[in-house]
Amino acid sequence: MAEKKSKVGEDATSAAAVEYTRHIWLAGLGAMARANEEGTKLFEQLVQEGEKVENRSREVVGSKAEDVRNMATSAWEDFMKRATGGMGDVEAMFEAQVNRTLSALGVATNEDINKLAKQVDELSKQVKSLSSAKSTKSSSSGTKSRSTSGSKTSKTTKK
Numbered sequence: 001m002a003e004k005k006s007k008v009g010e011d012a013t014s015a016a017a018v019e020y021t022r023h024i025w026l027a028g029l030g031a032m033a034r035a036n037e038e039g040t041k042l043f044e045q046l047v048q049e050g051e052k053v054e055n056r057s058r059e060v061v062g063s064k065a066e067d068v069r070n071m072a073t074s075a076w077e078d079f080m081k082r083a084t085g086g087m088g089d090v091e092a093m094f095e096a097q098v099n100r101t102l103s104a105l106g107v108a109t110n111e112d113i114n115k116l117a118k119q120v121d122e123l124s125k126q127v128k129s130l131s132s133a134k135s136t137k138s139s140s141s142g143t144k145s146r147s148t149s150g151s152k153t154s155k156t157t158k159k
Contacts (some may be wrong), residue, residue, distance in 0.1 A: 099109060108116075 102109060
C-alpha cells in the first residue's frame with residue numbers, strides 16, 4: 001500500500017506540474033495575443049509621432065537651408081565685388097608698368113602721339129596762314145613785275 005500511496009502522490013505532483021506548465025503556456029499565448037493587438041496600436045501611434053517629428057525637422061531644416069543659401073549668395077557677391085575691384089587695381093598697376101617700360105625704351109605713348117598730332121595741326125595752320133600771306137604779297141608785287149617785264153618784252157618784240 002505504501003507503494004500505491006507514493007504512486008498516487010507522484011501522479012498528483014506530475015499532474016500539478018503539467019497543469020502549471022499548461023498555465024505558463026497559456027500565459028505566453030495570452031501575452032502574444034495582447035502584444036499583437038496592442039503592438040499594432042502602439043506601432044500606429046509611433047508612426048504618427050514619427051511623422052510629426054519629420055515635419056518639424058523639415059521645417060527647421062528648410063528654414064536653415066534657406067538661411068545657408070542666402071549666406072552663400074551674399075558671400076559670393078562680396079567675393080565677386082572684391083575680385084572685380086581688385087582687377088581694376090591690377091590693371092592700373094600693369095598699365096603703369098608697361099608705360100614706364102615703353103618710356104624707358106623711348107617708345108611714344110598714345111598721349112605723346114596725340115600731343116604731336118595737335119602740334120602738327122597747329123604748325124599746319126601756321127604754314128597755311130604764312131603761305132597765304134606770302135602769296136597775297138607775291139601776287140601784288142608780281143603784278144608790278146609782270147607789267148614791267150611785260151613792257152620790256154613788248155619792247156623787245158617791237159624792235
